[in-house]
Amino acid sequence: MLPNISKASIDLKKLTHYVLNQNHPEGRHKARVFLSALGVTSADGEWLSNAILAALWKSNAVLQEDTNWGTIYRVDMEIVRGQRCAKIRTGWLCTLDAAKLATCFVVGGCDETT
Numbered sequence: 438m439l440p441n442i443s444k445a446s447i448d449l450k451k452l453t454h455y456v457l458n459q460n461h462p463e464g465r466h467k468a469r470v471f472l473s474a475l476g477v478t479s480a481d482g483e484w485l486s487n488a489i490l491a492a493l494w495k496s497n498a499v500l501q502e503d504t505n506w507g508t509i510y511r512v513d514m515e516i517v518r519g520q521r522c523a524k525i526r527t528g529w530l531c532t533l534d535a536a537k538l539a540t541c542f543v544v545g546g547c548d549e550t551t
Contacts (some may be wrong), residue, residue, distance in 0.1 A: 439498040453482035474523035507532040522547035
């Protein structure tokens with residue numbers, strides 16, 4: 438389980454302005470995949486944030502590395518929206534008193550292995 442899971446947070450702007458923004462120079466590729474996989478757009482940022490935080494409690498965290506800013510964990514999870522399901526990879530920066538979403542992207546469908 439992710440350390441400090443009860444204090445896990447997601448900056449909504451990271452989702453709406455980057456991950457789900459089809460016009461962002463770097464995030465647009467993630468946005469297109471999220472739209473295709475789950476039908477979500479930047480208008481659905483709050484929904485995606487809530488879905489990730491809920492799925493976090495049912496998902497395993499894998500330590501990736503220690504950095505000067507905290508410890509990075511990878512958490513893969515399944516997100517369901519209507520009849521659609523996607524495997525999402527999330528990256529978290531954990532400190533002594535917080536866990537913050539650093540990245541997230543679709544890695545496949547729910548019936549695929551990664």
